[in-house]
Amino acid sequence: MSKAYNAMKIYDKRATLYDNQSSKRELLISNARKTFSLLRGNILELGVGTGINLPYYDSSAKVTAIDWSQKMVEQARAKVRKYNLSHVKKIMGRDIMKLSQ
Numbered sequence: 001m002s003k004a005y006n007a008m009k010i011y012d013k014r015a016t017l018y019d020n021q022s023s024k025r026e027l028l029i030s031n032a033r034k035t036f037s038l039l040r041g042n043i044l045e046l047g048v049g050t051g052i053n054l055p056y057y058d059s060s061a062k063v064t065a066i067d068w069s070q071k072m073v074e075q076a077r078a079k080v081r082k083y084n085l086s087h088v089k090k091i092m093g094r095d096i097m098k099l100s101q
Contacts, residue, residue, distance in 0.1 A: 004095075008069050011049075015071035018050050032056045046096045051076030055083050065091045066099075 011018075019025070029052075036056035045053065048065035049072050057063055065088065067073050073093040080088045 004097075011069040012071040015050060015069060015075050018072070018075070019052055048072070048076050048091065051079040051091070054079055054085050054088050057087055059087050061087045063088045066094050066096055068093065068095045
């Protein structure tokens with residue numbers, strides 16, 4: 001198995017606990033609120049993970065998000081549903097290294 005595949009499997013296993021594992025979570029959230037709220041227009045977020053950033057984008061943004069871990073994508077989609085994030089237009093499970101293909 002490739003290193004990329006092994007890394008993906010690690011993220012699949014951690015997907016449901018990922019957000020709570022960060023010891024710097026509060027600092028991350030504070031910075032995300034400031035940074036992401038300033039972004040406008042069409043946005044492509046690569047490596048969206050569990051979608052922890054998605055609630056902080058401005059409502060006028062049009063966000064497309066990609067992650068290679070299907071479990072992370074599932075968590076991100078759940079956040080979109082839970083928080084009714086209408087600015088998130090699409091979340092895809094894809095290998096970002098192969099986007100040009």
